[in-house]
Amino acid sequence: MLIKRAQMLLKPASTYCKNYDTLVDSDDKKQADVYNVKYADLFKLLGEQTGIKNFSYVNVNKIYDVNRELIHNMTERQPAWVFQKWPEYNGSGTMDIITELRRILLALGKFSKCCATRVQIQQRDPASAEAVV
Template sequence: MQQLHELGDFFRHQYVDTGFIPANFSVKEVYLRSSDSDRALVSAQAFLYGLYPAAGGYQWNADTDWQPLPVHASTPGQPDLVCKPTAIKCARHEVLVAQGDRESKAVYDVKYSDFFSELSKTTGFKNCSYLDINGLFDVQRELIHNMTAKQPEWVTQTWNQYDNRSSMDIITEMRTVRMMNLFNSEEKGKLQGGPVLYNWIQNALAVSENRNDQRMLLYSSHDGVLLALLNAFRASNDMMVPYAAALIMHVYSDNGKYYSELYYRNETTADPYRIPLSRCPDPCEVSQLASAFQNMTVADLSEMMSVIKTLISVL
């Protein structure tokens, strides 16, 4: 929550202090949508606290500078194409991911055979292998929160045969490979990130055509969705998404034309860095976005189901 609050504070300095959005929250100019996930909803509130702490006449309680601000959420139990398209079941995607996992398992089970042999004895994972990495990686959350006192020895063990790397270093390497396998092709990128990409492009077009009065659209989503969108943009850095990361699209006018630029903030101590859009000249005219990525976008649930059925038919 502290990281999300800090992200909101960064946005306040970047966009409120510069006058891009008003000093006091306005529903006409700032809109935040979240997935129905508890974590995403709470993250959205922490972010808004950093972006718009109550001040002056907006401070309704003398003991706090927090103020209630609206967070819009998707309908519980319904497909969410904007904030959580990765939760939509897709048989074709499952086939592609399983194929990638099999190929990686064949490599890493051999590469780290000593590692898996030892962890089979100490972790509770019988015949521990590459396919157990996601479960092993969960301990990283405890380490991030300094819950180190009662960790088993294997967690901090170093391995001479693997360049003195720690167990968590090795696990993180394989966890990254498994995570990237969910999105690391054009087909996977479209299946998982196509709906979000379509939404972003349509919003950019709306700005360029003066059809949107809102100055800032915000989405509280998930690491997998951010990775899916990066892959749909063909702009992935093949790294996992840290907590409180932000993918930012700027849309601006210059000499009568509208342009878009993509930025990624994946470090709390560094400014966002710009991501070139490989399929579009730099800077990319908004009018070219739709055509540049037309084979990667998915407009709605009906098209999503159509894409899935079409791809399944070629299995």
């Protein structure tokens, strides 16, 4: 029993939980709503330039690979939007913004949903729920 509790604490998202998924989806939607408004101008341009219809927060991963190309000095063939600076976003560059949004997307992944994780663990083993902080 102790091993099972430890497994739930170390990898709480390893089993299906409808309530957990509902909480995670709700959090993801709230984040998307915030960033879709905040970066509406950027997302509009990215939709036009990349051909991704209705580009939004959920599409950030689709263009993140451009950043990998930049890291490896593959700059000559990049379109102008990759290097564009955005005064309305504190002068940040397109890829700086995309990198930050991707970091946020990953940070808000299933393992960082503390409240949702508590729900999932509690449903499986109420005695171990208090151990999750």
